[in-house]
Amino acid sequence: MAQTSxxxxxxxxxxxxxxxxxxGVTALNAVDFDLRRGEVHVLFGENGAGKSTLISMLAGxxxxxxxxxxxxxxxxxxxxVADARMAGISAVFQEFSLVPTLSVAENIFLxxxxxxxxxxxxxxxxxxxDALFARLDFRIDPRRRVSDLSRAEQQMVEIAKALQGExxxxxLDEPTASLTDREVDHLFRVVTAMKAHGVGIIYISxxxxxFARIADRITVLxxxxxxxxxxxxxxxxxxxxxxxxxxxxxxIYPAIAHAPGAPLVTIRGLNAWGVNGIDLDIRxxxxxxxAGLVGSGKSRxxxxxxxxxxxxAGRVVWHGDASxxxxxxxxxxxxxxxxxxxxxxxxxxxxxxxxxxxxxxxAQGVLPGLTGRGLLPxxxxxxxxxxxxxxxxxxxxxxxxxxxxxxxxxxQKTLFGRGLGRDYALYVxxxxxxxxDMGARAAIYRxxxxxxxxxxxxxxxxxxxxxxxxLAHRLVVFSRGRIAAELGRDGISEAxxxxxFFAEEEEVA
Numbered sequence: 001m002a003q004t005s006x007x008x009x010x011x012x013x014x015x016x017x018x019x020x021x022x023x024g025v026t027a028l029n030a031v032d033f034d035l036r037r038g039e040v041h042v043l044f045g046e047n048g049a050g051k052s053t054l055i056s057m058l059a060g061x062x063x064x065x066x067x068x069x070x071x072x073x074x075x076x077x078x079x080x081v082a083d084a085r086m087a088g089i090s091a092v093f094q095e096f097s098l099v100p101t102l103s104v105a106e107n108i109f110l111x112x113x114x115x116x117x118x119x120x121x122x123x124x125x126x127x128x129x130d131a132l133f134a135r136l137d138f139r140i141d142p143r144r145r146v147s148d149l150s151r152a153e154q155q156m157v158e159i160a161k162a163l164q165g166e167x168x169x170x171x172l173d174e175p176t177a178s179l180t181d182r183e184v185d186h187l188f189r190v191v192t193a194m195k196a197h198g199v200g201i202i203y204i205s206x207x208x209x210x211f212a213r214i215a216d217r218i219t220v221l222x223x224x225x226x227x228x229x230x231x232x233x234x235x236x237x238x239x240x241x242x243x244x245x246x247x248x249x250x251x252i253y254p255a256i257a258h259a260p261g262a263p264l265v266t267i268r269g270l271n272a273w274g275v276n277g278i279d280l281d282i283r284x285x286x287x288x289x290x291a292g293l294v295g296s297g298k299s300r301x302x303x304x305x306x307x308x309x310x311x312x313a314g315r316v317v318w319h320g321d322a323s324x325x326x327x328x329x330x331x332x333x334x335x336x337x338x339x340x341x342x343x344x345x346x347x348x349x350x351x352x353x354x355x356x357x358x359x360x361x362x363a364q365g366v367l368p369g370l371t372g373r374g375l376l377p378x379x380x381x382x383x384x385x386x387x388x389x390x391x392x393x394x395x396x397x398x399x400x401x402x403x404x405x406x407x408x409x410x411x412q413k414t415l416f417g418r419g420l421g422r423d424y425a426l427y428v429x430x431x432x433x434x435x436x437d438m439g440a441r442a443a444i445y446r447x448x449x450x451x452x453x454x455x456x457x458x459x460x461x462x463x464x465x466x467x468x469x470x471l472a473h474r475l476v477v478f479s480r481g482r483i484a485a486e487l488g489r490d491g492i493s494e495a496x497x498x499x500x501f502f503a504e505e506e507e508v509a
Contacts, residue, residue: 010036010073012200013058013089013169018067020053027053027502028111029224030067035169035200040191040214042203042232045221045244046437048407052094054223055171058202059091060084069239082111088168092158092175094204094408100147100218105129107146108161117126127500132160137186143440151346152179152294159187170194171202176210177434180294181501188214207464208237220244252442253470256449258489260473263319264426264457265340269298270314276481278314282426282459287452289472290461291497297481298461302428307332327439341419345431345461347408351415354404358394358414359385361403365418392417393443408441417445428450428459433467445471465497477501 020027028050030049034381035041043051056062058069060078071087078084081091098107105125106113114124129142131441132386138156146154159175172191176184191214193200202216203208209216215232220243241252263281270278275297282288292298303309305316311329318325318338327338335342344350352361362385367376389399394498403411412433419427429448433441452458462468468475475492477485485500 011035011070012072014070015054015058015269016068016070018054018057018069019065020050020057020062021065027224028057031221031224031226032185032227033219035202035227036216037168037198037200038195038305039216040195040201040203042205042211042218044204044211044218044240046409046439048223048409049221049244049437050224051221052173054221055066055091055093055173055202055204058084058169059089059093059171061091066342085165089171090162090167090169091433092162092173093171094173094177096154096158098146098154098161100145102146103142103143104140104144104146104149104157107157108132108142108164110161112165116172116374118237127163129160132164136160136163136190138183139464141355150295152183155179156183163190167194167199171204172284173204173279174206175203176205176207182208184295206441208240209466211240244438246263252438252445254445254449256287256471256473257453258473259453259455261285261455264424265319266315266317267301268315268317270301270304270316271312272300272309273312274300274481275304275309278483280476282457282482284425284457285455286451286457286473287448287460287471289468289475289492290459290462290478291463291465291468291475291501292478292484293501294463296478296501298478299430300481301478302430302459302461306335306340306428336424339425341422341424341427343415343427343429343432344421347411347415351413351418352403355402358389358399358406358410361414362388362417362421365421367421388417388420391420392447407440409436411442412436413443416444420447424456426457428461430461431462431463432460433462441467465494469494471499 011034015417017030019030031050031054033054043054045051060081060083063079063454067300076087099110102110105122108129109125114121114128126142133140133142136159138160140153140156143492146157149157155175162170175187179187194201211232214248217227217229217231218235218240219229220227220240222244260283262283264284265282267280278301290298300309304311304509306332314328316328318327327335348354353364363381366381366384394410394413394417398406398410403414406414428495433444436444448458448460460468460471469492472492473489475497476483477497479501
């Protein structure tokens with residue numbers, strides 16, 4: 001496949017030999033990149049490929065070790081994010097920068113407050129925020145406190161904040177990870193409108209299926225080095241995966257043997273906040289896929305089962321070796337003691353201890369299965385942690401690092417590792433690969449295969465439809481707090497799943 005050659009006028013922004021070194025590692029190595037006015041240029045690569053390093057320098061969050069950044073053909077040096085913002089460059093990073101205790105409007109205008117004389121004009125900021133949300137077609141009350149918003153709503157506020165003011169270059173880092181399909185459509189309409197007004201957009205996402213909708217060109221990075229820049233037209237997903245990961249897309253999703261047993265857990269008439277009368281069987285030796293839009297209740301149902309949300313009606317029964325046990329409404333700790341592990345969707349706020357090393361995080365998963373009376377068996381704990389690290393494919397060099405210093409993929413592997421420190425019978429993986437590249441996904445999918453083939457019951461809750469469809473032996477589709485459909489392996493198709501996403505909404509409308 002041929003790379004593109006730049007015969008256009010002066011790029012909006014370009015880099016020449018851009019390099020970033022940290023002690024002991026070169027994060028970005030002599031990368032040439034350019035963005036034209038009115039185009040969407042995708043940066044594509046695995047975690048650790050250099051994407052975040054490149055955009056952090058373009059957005060003024062860090063400075064290059066070598067190389068040059070040129071804006072409208074002139075060399076520039078950004079010493080802060082504020083410098084870049086004054087030059088018309090705005091970024092929405094993967095990690096949110098909102099202040100939880102402030103209102104939505106206050107966050108959008110933070111550092112650029114509207115005033116009447118010496119006083120902050122909060123009504124004016126609310127009106128301006130309302131107008132901005134109306135343009136984006138996002139339904140959020142600007143008076144709400146950010147801490148009361150869902151993750152999807154916080155993502156929308158981040159996007160709105162980036163678009164406040166004059167923007168000539170917009171950087172979007174995984175902007176759709178927490179959005180529903182309809183919200184993604186809204187965002188893409190905004191992106192298209194901005195392109196028409198000459199705004200250049202750098203777009204980062206692991207969702208390859210999005211690229212055909214909005215991308216003009218794609219630059220692929222691997223291990224801090226530029227592999228090439230390619231036109232979106234004529235470039236397919238399989239080629240991109242091979243360029244990014246050095247492996248074919250057919251190698252990403254493993255074949256998983258299907259040997260379901262009698263139900264391990266039965267759920268009958270389960271009601272909780274946002275969950276209305278769920279009936280479901282969870283079987284060992286099977287991957288149960290769970291699909292649905294954000295807000296459909298797919299996560300809440302299993303959080304209620306795990307004791308993370310109050311159950312208001314219904315029963316959850318655990319079918320153990322000795323006898324059946326009603327586990328409705330018991331604590332999360334008690335559910336884990338019964339044999340269930342839950343991997344939360346937000347690894348930073350609910351999953352990992354970011355200030356702990358990888359080994360310490362893994363030890364937290366090992367300890368409940370090894371401790372008893374007397375002294376802790378530390379040699380055994382350390383040995384088990386090393387075995388778990390090998391199993392989740394965490395390189396030895398990373399095991400002594402703080403979890404906060406790892407890429408998203410290695411953080412997710414660490415979170416998986418915490419669940420492998422004990423022998424659980426049921427594993428519930430809620431958004432197991434959010435923000436994770438294809439290479440790390442392949443490793444996580446192999447772990448899911450190994451667990452199911454070892455006779456464990458595995459639940460995969462995912463907003464990534466190809467993931468849910470390719471891993472599941474049986475797939476349930478949630479809509480409006482209910483199970484809209486249950487599909488066997490032969491009945492799983494994109495058309496069937498999408499039809500049930502909106503079926504109940506159409507009936508109610």
